[in-house]
Amino acid sequence: VNNDDVKLIGAWASPYVMRPRVALNIKSVDYEFLQEQFGSKSELLLKSNPVHKKIPVLLHNGKPICESSIIVEYIDEVWSSSPSILPSDPHNRALARFWAAYLDEKWFPNVRAAPRAATEEAKSAAEVAVEMEGAYGETSRGGDFFGGDKIGVVDIAFGSMLGSARAIQVRVGVKLLDEEKTPGLVKWAEKFSADPAVKDVLPETEKLVEFAKLLSAKFKAAAAS
Template sequence: MAGDGEVQFLGSGGSPFARRVQIALKLKGVEYTYIEQDLRNKSELLLKYNPIYKKVPVLVHNGKPLAESLVILEYIDETWINNYPILPQNPYDKAMARFWTKFIDDKCIPAIGKAAWTTKNEEREKGIEEASEALQILDNELKHYHHKFFGGDTIGIVDIAASFIAYWLPLIEEATGFTLLTVDKFPNLHNWTQEFTNHPVVKENLPPSDTLLGFLKARYASLK
């Protein structure tokens, strides 16, 4: 079978992109060896397997490495095709899922970063405005679904890509002192975050909130 063979996963505990891969592997029931990486002191293994970007996540299947979380998610889905599909089978629906994952990475996450990692009020307000516009688009998209998740009644690739919004964003808000994702402004997205983060597989494969919050607070304090 295509999915047979040794699987190694290079990740970092607090990385939302690495956690995407971990969630997908767990949903798929794929056995793997996890290798934690210190991104401040990059290992020879990481540099060998991802010499271009030199970052996590990296998936190594039968000695062949893959980098970039969205690329890895699609590879996992196509390789372990009979285990819990995370991409739609319909070509149009699959293309739209790819569109929304790219929207999350290209629009949502950078805007949230602009709002979070500045101590200048003007820059923060601009970031909050951009992030609000992006989240509103996602909230509106969720209105079209009569299911718990972007992927329907089960978690799909868009949900996994948006895990940063569901779990990291509320902790970033707490650490840096701004408010963005409220039930009043984004009711559909807020309800989705509760469904997603309380899913048993997701819940078991997210970093401890106290550890992550401490890291985020320290990062923000270093900016002042």
């Protein structure tokens, strides 16, 4: 689709990195995936995101764009002729941004903390899920996705954490999406995971579980030395 030079600095296991990867897939944009090695930061990353030094960073014709949600919106604006990711109606657009921001603020931190501080944190992640079940009912308007009949910005923001949520369920037995409390989201998660724009970039649960074990072993070794 594009003659532009598009590179993405990231890592396969990172939920934040999954966001721009799904967005680029929706737009059928080819890109080079530059993977960071765990535990070290490349010169290119440090130069491209000197403020946060975090992945993902999109390099579009050499110009860096940082922060996953901002990158997703940028991709939607630049490749505007392909399926849109943000709703065109201003009110729906504001609503979608509201839920994407809510997920960043409440869902990500609680999911990430769930394995360490099992009960309290997992409870708040589960409460956020119930809130999202309501949002799904309101914004999907009978479609499969938060964006209606196609994947939108809220699907991308929420869905990028599915791998981690599943890995946590395997590792510590905490179920963040469940049939009883969030039946809509269970169905949504299946549809999202199977979508052509998603299925190749959503990490397999077993691989994430292995990766998490490796990380915690490294942390323990570092703490003991």
